[in-house]
Structures are given as C-alpha cells and as structure tokens.
Amino acid sequence: MTATLFVEQTLNGLQFGVMLFLMAAGLTLIFGIMDVINLAHGSLYMAGAFVGATITARTGSFTLGVLAGAAAGALIALILELTIIRRLYARDHLDQVLATYALILTFNEGVKVLWGPAPIFLSAPAALAGTIEVLPGIPYPTYRLVVIAAGIGAALFLGWLIGRTRAGMLIRAGTTNRETVQALGVDVGLLFALVFAVGGALAGLAGVMAGPILAVQVGMGEQILILAFVVVVVGGLGSVRGAMAGALLVGLTDTWARALLPTLLRGLLPPASADQVAANLGSVAVYLLMAVVLAVRPQGLFPRHA
Amino acid sequence: MRERAAVAVGLALLVAAPFVLEAMDEAFLLSVLTRMLAYALAAAALDLVLGYGGMVSFGHGAFLGTGAYVAGVLLHHRADGTAVIDWPVRIGGTAEALVAWPAAALVSGLLAAAIGAISLRTRAVHFIMITLAFAQMVFFLVLALPQYGGTDGLMVPGRNVLVGASLAGDAPLYWAALALLVAFLAFARSAMAARFGLALKGARMNERRALALGVPVYRIRLAAFTLSGAVAGLAGAVLANQSSFVSPDLLSWQRSGELMVMVILGGQGTLFGPVLGAIALLAAEEELAALTEHWMLILGPALLVVVLFFRGGLWRVVAGKGGHA
Numbered sequence: 001m002t003a004t005l006f007v008e009q010t011l012n013g014l015q016f017g018v019m020l021f022l023m024a025a026g027l028t029l030i031f032g033i034m035d036v037i038n039l040a041h042g043s044l045y046m047a048g049a050f051v052g053a054t055i056t057a058r059t060g061s062f063t064l065g066v067l068a069g070a071a072a073g074a075l076i077a078l079i080l081e082l083t084i085i086r087r088l089y090a091r092d093h094l095d096q097v098l099a100t101y102a103l104i105l106t107f108n109e110g111v112k113v114l115w116g117p118a119p120i121f122l123s124a125p126a127a128l129a130g131t132i133e134v135l136p137g138i139p140y141p142t143y144r145l146v147v148i149a150a151g152i153g154a155a156l157f158l159g160w161l162i163g164r165t166r167a168g169m170l171i172r173a174g175t176t177n178r179e180t181v182q183a184l185g186v187d188v189g190l191l192f193a194l195v196f197a198v199g200g201a202l203a204g205l206a207g208v209m210a211g212p213i214l215a216v217q218v219g220m221g222e223q224i225l226i227l228a229f230v231v232v233v234v235g236g237l238g239s240v241r242g243a244m245a246g247a248l249l250v251g252l253t254d255t256w257a258r259a260l261l262p263t264l265l266r267g268l269l270p271p272a273s274a275d276q277v278a279a280n281l282g283s284v285a286v287y288l289l290m291a292v293v294l295a296v297r298p299q300g301l302f303p304r305h306a
Numbered sequence: 307m308r309e310r311a312a313v314a315v316g317l318a319l320l321v322a323a324p325f326v327l328e329a330m331d332e333a334f335l336l337s338v339l340t341r342m343l344a345y346a347l348a349a350a351a352l353d354l355v356l357g358y359g360g361m362v363s364f365g366h367g368a369f370l371g372t373g374a375y376v377a378g379v380l381l382h383h384r385a386d387g388t389a390v391i392d393w394p395v396r397i398g399g400t401a402e403a404l405v406a407w408p409a410a411a412l413v414s415g416l417l418a419a420a421i422g423a424i425s426l427r428t429r430a431v432h433f434i435m436i437t438l439a440f441a442q443m444v445f446f447l448v449l450a451l452p453q454y455g456g457t458d459g460l461m462v463p464g465r466n467v468l469v470g471a472s473l474a475g476d477a478p479l480y481w482a483a484l485a486l487l488v489a490f491l492a493f494a495r496s497a498m499a500a501r502f503g504l505a506l507k508g509a510r511m512n513e514r515r516a517l518a519l520g521v522p523v524y525r526i527r528l529a530a531f532t533l534s535g536a537v538a539g540l541a542g543a544v545l546a547n548q549s550s551f552v553s554p555d556l557l558s559w560q561r562s563g564e565l566m567v568m569v570i571l572g573g574q575g576t577l578f579g580p581v582l583g584a585i586a587l588l589a590a591e592e593e594l595a596a597l598t599e600h601w602m603l604i605l606g607p608a609l610l611v612v613v614l615f616f617r618g619g620l621w622r623v624v625a626g627k628g629g630h631a
Contacts (some may be wrong), residue, residue, distance in 0.1 A: 037431050087614055093431055094362050099613045101563045106606030113600055175452055222559065226442050229435040237431060272454040280450035287443035291424055294436065298427045 004138050009259040011134065015144045015213075016098065017251025018151025022206035023156055023228035024235070024243040026199025032175035032238030032304070034192055036085060037093055039100035041203055041228070042221025043107035048073040048204025050115055053122035061127035066208050073204020074197045081196040089192075108218050117218065122211035131189045147209050154202060155244060161198070162240060171195060174240050175304065227254075230286055234293045236300030245301055250286050257285035309625040313578055320484055325476050336476040337548060338592065342585045343483040344544040347490060348579035349568035351537035356500055356566065357575030360510030360531050361426070362434045365441030366538050366565045369418055371557030372444065373410035375537025378462040378552035379454060380406045403466035403473065403482070403543075411536040412544035417444065418535020422528050438559060445557045459553025462546055473547060483544050487581070490537055494577055505531055511626035538565075569607060573619025582620050 027041050052069030056062050084103070088096045123129075124143035131139035162168035170191055173181045182188050207220075214220065231250050235242025261278035269277060293301065320343075327333050330472040348370050355361045383399025390397045400406055421440045425433055454460045473479045497503050509523045516523050529579050546552050555561070564587065572583025590608075594601035609617045 033429060037434060068331065084610070093434060094356070094570070094574075095613055096568075097362065097364065097434060098567060099610055101567070102606045102609035102613065105602045105609070106605075109600050109602035109606065113603065226438060226559065229440050233432060233435050246610055276452055276456060277450045280446045280456075283446040284443050284450070285437055287446075290385070290436070290439055294427065298432075 002089035005259065007138050008140065009136060009255050011140055011144065011148070012259075013237050013252035013255035015148050015151075015249065015251075016255055017248040018148055018155070019206050019210055019249055020228055021244055021247035022151060022154055022225070022249050023185070023224055024200045024231040025155075025240055026202045027228055028232045028235070028240060028243045029171065029175075029195055030199050031232070033171060033178065034085075034089055035178075036088060037096050037100070038085065039097060039201070039225065040103040040107065041079065042223075042225030043104055044073045044200045044203035044221075045079055045207035045210075045224060046107065046111060046221035047076050048207030048216070049122070049211045049220060050111055050120070050207075052208025053120050053206075053211055054115075056122060060290055062128075063089050065122075066205065067242055069208025070201045070205040073207065076126055076195045077200020077203075078193060080200075081193050085196065086189075086192075096261065104222065107221075111218050119215040119217035122208075122216050124212040143212060147213070150205075150209060150278050158198075158202075158240060167191070167194060227286065230290050232300075234290055234300055236302035236304060238304045239302040242302030249289065254282065254286050258282035309578075311623075312625040316383060316578070316582075317488070324480060328615065333476060336480050338588075340476065340480045340483050342543065342588050343480070343487050344541045345565070345568065345588060346581040346584040347483070347544070348538045348541035349485045349572070349584040350487070350491060350577050351534045351541065351564055352537045352565050353574060353577055353580045354494060354498075354506075354530050355534045356569050357577075357580075358503060358510070359506050360529055361527060361531065362430075362566075363437045363531070363534075363568065364434050364562050365421065365437035365439075366535070366561070367559065367561030367563075368421075368441035368444040368536035368557050369414040369535040370449070370542040370545070370561060370565070371552075371554070372417055373414045373542025374546040374552045374556050375448060375454070375460070375542070376410040376413045376508070376539070377406050377466065377543035377546040378460050380409065381462050381464060381466065381546075382454070382460060400466065401467050402470075403468045406466055407540055407543045411540045413537020414542065415532050415536030418529065418538075419532040422535070426524060426527050426531065438562065441557065441559060441562055445554055445559075448554050448557055450481050455553075457554060459555070460549055462550045462552060464548050465550070466543075477545055479544070483548075484542065486540060487627035491577055491581070498577070502526065502529070514605075571612065572617060573621035576621045578625070579619050579621030581622065586620060 023041065023045060027038065030036055030038050030041070048069035051072035052065040055068040056065030059065070080103070088099055128143040128146055130142050132142050132145060134140045134145070160168075162171055170181060170186055174188070174191060178188070180237065181191075206224075208226075210220075227250060231243060231246040233246075234249060235244070235246030244282040258279060261282050262275055265278045265281075268274070297303070323339055324333075324336055327335050348366065352363065352366045352630070355363050362534060379390060379403055380399045384401050386399070388399070421437065425436045425440065428436060448454070449456055465479070467473060468478075468482060471478070473482060498506070505516065505521045505526050508519070509521060509526060513523060544558065545556070568583040568587050569580040571587055572581065573579030590605065591601070594604050598604070
C-alpha cells in the first residue's frame with residue numbers, strides 16, 4: 001500500500017467517521033436521556049438530504065441547502081417528538097421499535113411520492129470542487145476536508161453544549177438519573193423536545209453533507225442508521241464520547257477494509273468477481289469489529305455508570 | 307375453551323382451503339396461502355424468542371434467508387451436477403426435502419447459536435441493535451457470494467422432492483407447509499408448558515429470581531434462540547420452493563421488521579397469534595398493493611395506530627385470551 005493510498009483512505013475514513021458521529025450522537029443522547037430507541041433517526045437523515053438538495057437546486061446556494069437540511073431534520077424531529085415519540089416514553093422497547101419502524105415505512109414511501117423513486121443529484125459547490133494538497137504530492141478533495149472540518153465543528157459545539165451550558169448540565173443529569181431531575185422541578189418535556197431537535201438537526205446536517213458524496217435516495221437513511229447502531233453499541237449507549245470513539249473506529253475500519261481487500265483478493269480470485277466480493281466483505285469488517293468489542297466488553301468501550 | 311375452538315376452526319379452514327379454492331376455480335391462490343404459512347411458521351418461531359423469552363430479536367430475517375439460500379443452493383447444484391464444496395468432503399446438491407430441509411434448519415440454527423452466544427451477553431436495546439447488526443453482516447456475506455447471484459438473487463431450478471415424490475404444483479407444497487406448521491405449533495405449545503418454557507418465561511419476568519432459583523438463564527435463552535433460528539430457516543426452505551427464487555431481500559432488515567410486526571399484530575406469547583398476524587399482514591399487503599402503488603403510505607400509519615392504541619393483538623380478539631401485553 002502506497003503512502004498516497006494510505007493518507008487518502010485514512011482521510012476518507014475520518015470523513016465517514018465524523019458523518020457517523022453526527023448520526024450516532026443524536027441516537028445515543030436520545031437513548032441515554034429518554035430511554036427511547038428511534039429507528040426513524042435515519043429518516044431524519046434522508047429528509048435532510050432531500051430538503052437540502054432541493055433548496056440547493058432552487059436557490060443555487062449550497063450553504064442555504066445545508067442550513068435548510070439541518071433545519072428540516074430539527075423540525076421533523078420536533079414534530080415527531082410532540083406527536084408520536086412522546087407517547088412511547090412509557091412503553092417498552094419493542095413498542096418503540098415497531099412504532100418507529102412504521103415511521104420508516106411511511107417516510108420512505110412519502111419521499112417516493114414527493115420526489116420520485118430515482119436518486120436525485122446534489123453536487124458540491126464550485127468553490128469546493130477542487131483538490132488541496134494535504135501533504136506534498138498528495139491531493140485530496142476539498143469538499144471532503146470541509147466535511148471533516150464541519151463534523152469536528154459540530155462535535156465541538158456538542159461538547160460545549162453538553163459540557164458547559166445549563167441545558168447540557170440537565171442533559172447529563174438526565175442520562176444519569178431522569179427521575180431525580182424531574183423531581184427537582186425541571187421541565188423534562190421541554191428538555192426531551194430540545195434533545196430530539198438537536199439530534200434531528202445533526203442527522204439532517206449529516207444527510208445533506210453526505211449528499212454530494214453518496215447518492216440522495218430512498219433507503220439511504222437505513223444504511224447509515226444500522227452503522228450508527230454499531231457505533232453506539234461499540235462506543236457504549238448514552239455516551240457522546242463513546243459515540244465519537246466508536247464513529248472514528250467504525251469509519252476507519254470500514255474504509256480501510258474496503259480499500260485493502262480488493263488488492264488482497266485479486267491474488268486469489270478472478271479480477272471481475274474480486275471487486276464485488278471485496279466490496280461486500282469490506283462491509284462485513286465493521287460487524288466483526290463489533291463482535292470482537294462485545295466479546296471483550298459487552299457494555300461497549302465507554303460504558304455508562306449505572 | 308374459546309381458544310381451543312378458535313384453533314380448531316382455524317385448522318379446519320386451512321385444511322378445507324385447497325378443496326374450496328379448487329371448487330371456486332381459484333387454485334392459484336393456494337401458492338399465496340403457502341407463502342403465508344411459511345411466514346406464519348417463521349413468525350411463530352420468532353414468538354418463542356420475542357413473546358415467551360422477552361428477547362427482541364431484530365435479526366430473524368437472516369435466519370429465514372439463510373434457510374432459503376441453503377435449500378436454493380442445494381437445488382441449484384443438483385441441477386448443475388456440481389458440488390457445493392469439494393473439500394474436505396465432497397457435498398453435492400440435492401433435491402430430497404428430507405435432506406435439504408433439515409440442512410436448512412441446521413445451518414440457520416448454527417448461525418443463530420453463534421449470533422445468540424454473543425448477543426445474549428447484552429440486554430434490552432443493546433440486544434435489539436446487535437441482532438440487527440449481525441443480520442446485516444449475514445446479508446453482506448451472502449452478497450459477497452457471486453456464484454449465487456449476489457444482489458440479483460438466485461433462480462431456483464425445480465422443487466424439492468419428498469421421499470421421491472415431487473412437491474411440484476401448488477397443493478403438495480401447501481400440505482407440506484401446513485404439516486410443518488402444525489407440527490411446530492404442537493411441539494412448541496408443549497415445550498412452553500414444560501419446564502423449558504416455564505424457565506424461559508420466568509427469566510423474562512424476573513431474571514434475578516430465576517437465577518437465584520438456579521435456572522441457567524443464559525443457556526435456556528440460547529437454546530430458545532437457536533431453536534427459533536432453526537425453525538425460521540425451515541420456513542425459508544419452504545419459501546425458496548414456493549417462489550422458485552431466493553434473493554438477499556429475504557435477509558434484509560425489512561424482513562426482520564416484518565416478522566416482528568406479524569408477531570405483535572397477532573399477539574405475542576400466544577404462538578397461534580403470530581400465525582394469524584402473518585396471514586393478516588400478508589393479506590393486507592396484497593390487498594393494499596392492488597389498491598395503490600404507494601400502499602406503504604397506508605400500511606405505515608396503520609401499523610403506527612395499531613402499536614399506539616391497540617394492545618394485545620388479533621388473537622385476543624378471536625380467542626378471547628391473549629398472551630402478556
């Protein structure tokens with residue numbers, strides 16, 4: 001493996017990792033505080049991508065598209081929380097899974113009705129279309145670097161929000177002991193809605209930023225949702241720090257496995273099938289990582305203290 | 307009493323169905339019914355884990371699909387005259403159901419044992435996410451087998467034969483599927499009333515207490531999970547015969563979700579409920595799909611309403627007696 005390939009794939013892994021973090025952070029917070037498993041989180045990601053792509057196409061401004069995508073994620077999350085998710089807090093996890101599974105079906109079909117079944121196109125703005133030489137002789141797409149920076153920015157913002165503000169203090173207290181926070185007179189309804197909206201905004205942001213890299217299509221939400229679950233499980237449920245560590249680990253593992261396997265397999269298989277086999281076996285690497293982590297630490301890398 | 311009557315009526319309807327459909331000149335519907343019975347078998351198998359064991363498995367599609375692939379691949383190699391594997395021992399293809407179907411159950415069961423052994427170390431939401439993730443891993447592993455069609459799936463040439471008698475045509479496969487379902491329900495019913503079932507239910511209701519009473523909770527749960535996976539694989543083998551086609555779609559998370567919906571719709575922890583749930587859900591899908599292309603837009607909200615406002619499932623309505631809510 002050459003140095004160029006190594007640097008490129010590591011950066012790709014980082015970029016994928018921050019994307020996963022944006023998804024996983026919302027999931028893990030929602031679980032940590034409300035004890036809710038939300039399958040429809042992937043739908044917020046999809047909604048962000050579709051709204052972002054549409055606004056970008058209408059206004060010609062990618063920045064507006066990104067803002068609209070994040071806003072759409074937050075708004076839909078808020079509406080969902082107020083109308084449906086709120087009724088699920090007292091239910092068991094099975095009901096939550098089924099209700100949010102029904103939401104996925106509804107959202108996927110709804111997007112098909114509104115935008116049609118074909119993938120839609122979202123390109124990176126012209127200013128970010130080129131490449132930057134990250135190391136002498138190694139060019140890397142500018143847009144992907146911006147995604148990494150934006151993801152790190154969002155992570156820092158989240159760190160500040162949770163670590164340094166009053167709302168964040170209540171969120172942290174909520175993950176440790178919800179009943180006590182409630183007993184102290186905090187309006188948990190408001191807090192829950194806020195957390196849901198923040199999670200939705202992050203998912204929408206991830207969706208619209210993924211647009212120019214992956215395809216904007218129906219079903220895009222579930223693919224990343226399942227990987228975000230892996231991240232959350234590897235990192236430890238309810239832990240934002242765990243989500244960060246898990247996201248980078250999963251992002252790098254996935255990218256490296258996909259980059260390395262074709263070269264390895266080409267020696268063993270005919271080249272035509274080697275690439276297909278490698279692409280799918282590469283996807284398996286992440287789940288093996290999860291199995292290994294769970295075998296050693298069933299509660300994940302950063303377990304919550306009970 | 308009313309439950310017994312409901313079961314008797316249900317069985318009588320299923321036995322009468324081929325003759326009635328024949329008389330009505332709608333025999334093609336028998337194939338649709340066979341598909342319902344196969345899903346009913348898988349849903350009843352999932353009920354052991356989900357309803358009786360309280361383990362929310364979001365990965366049963368993997369076992370269903372694996373069983374389908376085992377039966378399909380054996381038929382495929384049989385038609386080609388090639389071997390499934392040449393080394394260390396040569397295993398050729400086969401059409402004999404007495405070999406292929408147990409093989410499907412065995413492979414799915416082993417897979418379930420491996421996935422269960424890791425997943426059962428965790429609880430609650432962890433367990434849901436992990437079973438989902440492992441099922442996704444199996445999905446990608448199957449995609450990585452180009453000789454079996456990859457994303458395109460695999461056409462299954464012909465059907466299994468049962469002790470030399472062909473299962474071709476709609477009726478023979480229907481009877482085979484019905485026999486499997488009845489046998490499993492009878493077995494599972496008595497197993498759930500025996501020590502095994504009591505221990506499984508006890509562990510769901512109060513794990514600490516079960517442990518203190520000396521119940522080997524982990525082993526009992528793993529046994530139930532393995533059995534459930536094996537039977538789901540058997541259902542997959544029936545499906546491969548019914549549709550003459552196996553595709554990765556059978557292993558997808560949507561299938562896993564659908565199986566869960568069938569169990570809940572019918573009533574978890576009742577065994578008969580999931581059978582009713584499977585028939586009801588597939589019938590609803592058929593009807594809605596005939597109505598509009600965007601039938602998911604009706605089914606999704608309908609499911610949501612069912613989950614939010616109707617508890618206990620269809621079986622409670624029919625039999626007057628449900629499992630636990």
